[in-house]
Amino acid sequence: MVKDTIDTFKLAASYTIGSHILPGKPISDISQKLHSKIKLKITTCDKIIEGLKKSEYDLGLIETPIFDNSLIYKEWMKDELVICSKMPIPNSIDENELGKYRLIARKKDSLTRIVISNFLENIGLSYKNFKSISEINNPTAMIQSIKWSKPNRENPTVAIVSQIAIEDELKRKELHISRIKNHPIIRKFYLIYNQNSHNYIDIEEIIKSLQNWR
Incomplete structure (x- = not known):
């Protein structure tokens, strides 16, 4: 069960995902599940990786994987x-x-x-x-x-x-x-987050929701 204590959930998505896939039902579902505002940053995959490592984002959605041992990667869609x-x-x-x-x-x-x-x-x-x-x-x-x-x-x-x-x-x-x-x-899209994230339970819940979306 997703907690209702998150004020703002910070998403970072690559250009294709952030501009053409997330808008509409996916991002609305995330907001409803978390009972929180969604802050979406659209940027390049390498900047998303760096931002996740610095805990600037809760969840990253990328179209070209750059693997880093400090991050958890979940396959999303082809x-x-x-x-x-x-x-x-x-x-x-x-x-x-x-x-x-x-x-x-x-x-x-x-x-x-x-x-x-x-x-x-x-x-x-x-x-x-x-x-x-x-x-x-x-x-x-x-x-x-x-x-x-x-x-x-x-x-x-x-x-x-x-x-x-x-x-x-x-x-x-x-x-x-x-x-x-x-x-x-x-190619495959990936959902990624920092393995030291303090709200990984919520993140995993959102990941499951996104994986079941399509």
């Missing part, structure tokens, strides 16, 4: 990174076709970009296979850039983003998705 476009595109894009796509990518120091770079390298490709690359520092801006991009059948603008983050747009057929060589890019 996510797939997909190529998305405003225009319908083939379900699978092969190496020769990549050269016609203009890619909107995360900054080079982004952990998500590193994940994608490693995936491309494993199948014998790189970001250089795309026609051109522009960089944006967060996934929400990437998605909005795709939604506002001008239709171009010869050189469509695309981005590699979380499929969960664009679920609503896919249902409304505002965006369309594809995969590279029909290979999925699967």
